[in-house]
Amino acid sequence: MGTGRGNRIESLRRSVLAGGGFVIFGAVALFGLCIPLPILLLVTPRRLRERRVRGLASVGFRLLVRMIEGCGLARIEVRSEGIPDLAGCLLVANHPSYLDAVFLMAHLPRVNCVMKSSLLNHPLFFPFTRLGGYIASDNDDPQKLIEDCRAASARGEPILIFPEGTRSTRGAPLRFRRGAAQVALRAGLRVVPLVVHCDPPALTHGHPWYRMPDERVHLVIRFAAPCEIADFAGGSAGDWSRLARQATRGLENYFVRQLASTPHDPLSPP
Amino acid sequence: MSRDEIAERFHALLVERFELDPNDIRPEARLYEDLDLDSIDAIDLAIVVRELTGRKVTPQEFRHVRTVADVEREIRRLIDAG
Numbered sequence: 001m002g003t004g005r006g007n008r009i010e011s012l013r014r015s016v017l018a019g020g021g022f023v024i025f026g027a028v029a030l031f032g033l034c035i036p037l038p039i040l041l042l043v044t045p046r047r048l049r050e051r052r053v054r055g056l057a058s059v060g061f062r063l064l065v066r067m068i069e070g071c072g073l074a075r076i077e078v079r080s081e082g083i084p085d086l087a088g089c090l091l092v093a094n095h096p097s098y099l100d101a102v103f104l105m106a107h108l109p110r111v112n113c114v115m116k117s118s119l120l121n122h123p124l125f126f127p128f129t130r131l132g133g134y135i136a137s138d139n140d141d142p143q144k145l146i147e148d149c150r151a152a153s154a155r156g157e158p159i160l161i162f163p164e165g166t167r168s169t170r171g172a173p174l175r176f177r178r179g180a181a182q183v184a185l186r187a188g189l190r191v192v193p194l195v196v197h198c199d200p201p202a203l204t205h206g207h208p209w210y211r212m213p214d215e216r217v218h219l220v221i222r223f224a225a226p227c228e229i230a231d232f233a234g235g236s237a238g239d240w241s242r243l244a245r246q247a248t249r250g251l252e253n254y255f256v257r258q259l260a261s262t263p264h265d266p267l268s269p270p
Numbered sequence: 271m272s273r274d275e276i277a278e279r280f281h282a283l284l285v286e287r288f289e290l291d292p293n294d295i296r297p298e299a300r301l302y303e304d305l306d307l308d309s310i311d312a313i314d315l316a317i318v319v320r321e322l323t324g325r326k327v328t329p330q331e332f333r334h335v336r337t338v339a340d341v342e343r344e345i346r347r348l349i350d351a352g
Binding site for chain 2: 140142143146177178179182186239240241242244245
């Protein structure tokens with residue numbers, strides 16, 4: 001580590017790069033909206049539309065990842081005993097940074113994602129999020145959420161969900177909401193835990209783009225093997241409402257344990 | 271069933287299904303803010319009401335229901351109507 005002043009300059013340099021990255025991302029999204037997307041829509045039959053729109057978004061995210069890694073802002077790594085077959089599974093991930101979602105969307109082009117309505121209604125992104133057929137986490141009808149997930153899984157799509165409902169707050173205990181467990185139980189989905197380490201913290205609550213760290217961010221994503229949501233409730237059976245509460249706590253405990261281990265160890269089962 | 275029996279059975283189901291502390295289930299307790307129920311729990315709440323009244327209700331009919339007392343009133347109304 002350099003002197004205090006060196007660290008600040010480095011931090012500032014990285015913040016400028018990060019800010020620039022956001023601007024470029026916005027420009028790429030805007031360009032994507034104006035040219036590739038309309039062309040894609042013109043030549044794509046309706047039944048392939050969602051898949052192709054997601055593919056296009058994925059290309060944009062891959063460009064972004066390449067930029068981020070290329071300019072040394074972050075290094076992103078995936079560790080697992082081979083990536084398991086994710087078709088139809090609920091991918092349950094913690095969410096320490098914007099970077100984890102960017103990377104996952106870049107490298108899992110078929111993936112569906114449960115997202116807040118603010119993204120589905122976002123003034124810039126809504127053509128992609130709506131035409132991509134992503135799933136709303138917070139509309140008025142929870143049955144729809146469950147049905148949407150069941151249907152997506154039946155089509156073989158993996159479904160990414162962040163049980164925290166937002167990015168983590170560094171230093172605060174992990175708090176999972178029950179939606180992920182409820183969906184897994186009621187739509188009958190197998191669960192793949194994705195444990196994301198982000199060190200040092202960046203682009204998370206409390207660390208906005210203008211407060212980047214003074215060193216390269218190392219993001220490690222670990223995949224576990226698919227398992228049953230009931231495994232997180234000690235394998236017990238019973239009422240879904242009770243099971244969802246037990247499984248949510250079980251998931252939290254699992255993630256806390258795995259996040260405490262080093263990113264280089266394989267994930268243990270629940 | 272008497273008013274008290276209804277309340278007792280209802281409270282027992284709430285404790286069992288939603289892992290609630292019996293002391294928290296007061297008439298003025300708000301389902302969402304105080305008892306930490308959410309919109310998916312509302313589906314199960316409708317099932318609880320169906321078990322108590324024999325009448326099918328949709329989660330939508332519970333839109334205006336806010337407190338434990340509100341639900342108990344709905345249950346009595348459904349039993350009396352049926």
